[in-house]
Amino acid sequence: MIETMTWLQAIVLGAVQGLTEFLPISSSGHLRIVSQIWFGQDAGASFTAVTQLGTELAVLIYFAKDIWRIVCAWFAGLRDQTKRGLDYRVGWYVILATIPIGVLGFVFKDQIRTAGRNLWLVAIMLIAFSFVFIAAERFASRARPLEKITGRDALIMGAAQCLALIPGVSRSGATASAGLFVGLQREAAFRFSFLIAIPAVLASGLFSLKDVFEPAGEGVAASGPQILVATVVAFVLGYVSIAWLLKFVSHHSMSWFAGYRIALGLLVIVLLSTGVIVQ
Numbered sequence: 572m573i574e575t576m577t578w579l580q581a582i583v584l585g586a587v588q589g590l591t592e593f594l595p596i597s598s599s600g601h602l603r604i605v606s607q608i609w610f611g612q613d614a615g616a617s618f619t620a621v622t623q624l625g626t627e628l629a630v631l632i633y634f635a636k637d638i639w640r641i642v643c644a645w646f647a648g649l650r651d652q653t654k655r656g657l658d659y660r661v662g663w664y665v666i667l668a669t670i671p672i673g674v675l676g677f678v679f680k681d682q683i684r685t686a687g688r689n690l691w692l693v694a695i696m697l698i699a700f701s702f703v704f705i706a707a708e709r710f711a712s713r714a715r716p717l718e719k720i721t722g723r724d725a726l727i728m729g730a731a732q733c734l735a736l737i738p739g740v741s742r743s744g745a746t747a748s749a750g751l752f753v754g755l756q757r758e759a760a761f762r763f764s765f766l767i768a769i770p771a772v773l774a775s776g777l778f779s780l781k782d783v784f785e786p787a788g789e790g791v792a793a794s795g796p797q798i799l800v801a802t803v804v805a806f807v808l809g810y811v812s813i814a815w816l817l818k819f820v821s822h823h824s825m826s827w828f829a830g831y832r833i834a835l836g837l838l839v840i841v842l843l844s845t846g847v848i849v850q
Contacts, residue, residue: 574612574791574792575791575792575793576614576618576791576792576793576794576797577610578797578800580606580610580614580791581793581797581798581800581801582800582801582804583605583609584602584605584606584614584618584622584801585622585625585800585801585802585803585804585805586804586805586808587601587602587605588602588619588622588623588625588626588801588804588805588808588809589625589626589629589804589805589806589807589808589809589811589812590808590809590812591812592623592626592743592805592809592812593626593743593765593809593812593813593816594741594743594812594816594828595704595741595743595744595747595748595825595828596697596741596744596828596831596832596835597693597696597697597738597739597740597741597744597832598619598623598626598741598742599616599619599735599738599739600693600696600697600738600739600740600741602614602618602619602738603688603690603693603738604690604693604835604839607690607848608842608848612791613688613791614791615791616688618791618793618798618801620772620775620776620778621776621798621802622776622798622801622802622805623772623775623776623805624772624773624776624777624802625801625802625803625804625805625806625809626772626805626806626809627768627769627772627773627776628806628809629805629806629807629809629810629812629813630765630768630769630809630813631769632810633810633813633814634762634765634766637766638766638769640658641658641661641662641665641766642662643658644656644658644659644662645658645659645662645663647659648662657718660720660722661717661720661763661766663722664720664722664724664725664763664767665725665766665767665769665770666770667722667725667726667729668725668726668728668729668732668767669729669767669770669771670729671726671729671730671732671733672729672732672733672735672736672771673770673771673774675733675736676733676736676771676774676775679736688738689850690839690843690848690850691840691843691850692737692738692739693738693739693836693839694739694835694836694837694839694840694843695739695836696737696738696739696740696836697739697832697833697835697836697839698832698833698836698837700734700739700740700741700744700745700748700832701828701829701830701832701833701836702829703744703745703748704744704748704825704826704828704829704832705825705826705829707747707748707751707752707825708751708824708825708826710752711751711752711754712754713751713754713755713756713757714754714756715754715755715756715759716755716756716759717755717756717759717762717763719755720755720759720763723753724750724753724754724755724763725763725767727749727752727753728746728749728750728753728760728763728764728767729746729767730749731745731746731748731749732745732746732767732768732771739836742764742768742772743761743764743765743768743816744825744828746760746763746764746767746768747760747761747764747820747825748760748825750763750764751825757820757821757825758817758820758821761816761817761820762817765813
């Protein structure tokens with residue numbers, strides 16, 4: 572029998588989505604953990620995907636000028652070769668970076684909704700990818716601004732985005748780390764990370780919209796008003812998170828987030844091992 576979501580769940584999980592979507596700490600992992608600890612059940616991958624529409628709306632508004640400029644330059648460049656500057660290339664890079672996760676997300680959609688939401692896996696990924704962040708900060712040159720990004724950089728970051736299909740990894744963490752490894756500056760890596768997330772997250776959210784009311788796999792059923800409120804909460808807190816994160820990463824290392832992730836992952840392992848929470 573499918574459980575029904577409460578209003579408290581909708582509001583709390585919408586807030587968690589908004590606060591954690593853009594930070595490199597895994598919003599899907601946090602939603603999975605909070606759902607299990609606080610409510611004793613998994614809200615489901617479909618709920619996560621749909622509430623991400625709120626946070627992606629925050630991206631669209633926050634970067635509206637950049638997105639409009641890139642879209643206009645892309646169409647202009649298609650018509651006139653003399654107008655193929657940086658924004659035109661970035662438009663193609665976003666498309667290129669979206670292809671890998673589009674293919675893998677469709678192929679493994681059933682696994683993402685079931686086996687991929689195992690709490691042991693979430694905890695392990697939180698810890699394991701923390702060391703990827705630390706390595707990126709330790710060994711990457713971080714020399715190139717966004718103006719120097721290449722198609723190769725975009726493809727590598729797009730491939731890294733596929734790792735975000737696993738709760739606990741973090742979309743922004745995986746793509747930004749890949750950006751650092753190819754030599755981009757930290758803020759440039761995060762900015763491009765947000766841009767390449769837009770097509771993938773919008774497609775995932777719209778594709779999952781029908782399932783959130785009648786979950787196909789694990790999860791709870793939510794009403795239309797609950798989904799709307801959760802998405803609005805996610806939008807507001809997501810917008811604040813973007814502004815804070817871009818300011819933070821311009822002066823601070825991703826290693827701060829790695830420390831938090833390791834502590835959270837270890838806590839979840841302890842709670843699972845002692846039976847305080849049950850998978």
